[in-house]
Amino acid sequence: MNYWLMKSEPDVFGINDLCNKPNQTEHWDGVRNYQARNMMRDDMKMGDQVFFYHSNCDEPGIAGIMEVSREGYPDFTAFDPDDIHFDPKSDPAQPRWIMVDVKYIKTLSRVITLKELKLHPELADMILLRRGNRLSVMPVSEKEWHFILSLEAVQS
DNA sequence: GCCAACGTTGGC
């Protein structure tokens, strides 16, 4: 089993939005970065656990947990001219962009903020914390995963 | 293949 972190802007789609979806499941569309695409296409497997990270908001940080409920398949929003993520270069016969489905697992009792993550030497190697990192999908090591979850019960 | 210009991300 692998662990991941995926970013979304809560003003657009946050952990509560996922929780309120039918079956608490949604497709993770709109990723338009090749590195992130490759991970969704090649490496994300059914049941993999994923941190739901809130980005570009008042309190950036990890807000919840979800799991992969469908492995990589074509991101159909790339074919829709009316969609904000439309990509005319993605040919339905040979889709350029891939997405997975994710299922809501839980909302953390508190947001574990980016600011807090930065405080811990145990997390110094997290991809999320690397300078200039802009990936919206990234792996999390098992150690990092468990360490982060251990923070949930601690007062921030 | 180089690289300048441009667009996007995302924290602050």
Next chain:
DNA sequence: GCCAACGTTGGC
């Protein structure tokens, strides 16, 4: 709103 960092584009 600012801006650093980065990815992509396209001329050459």
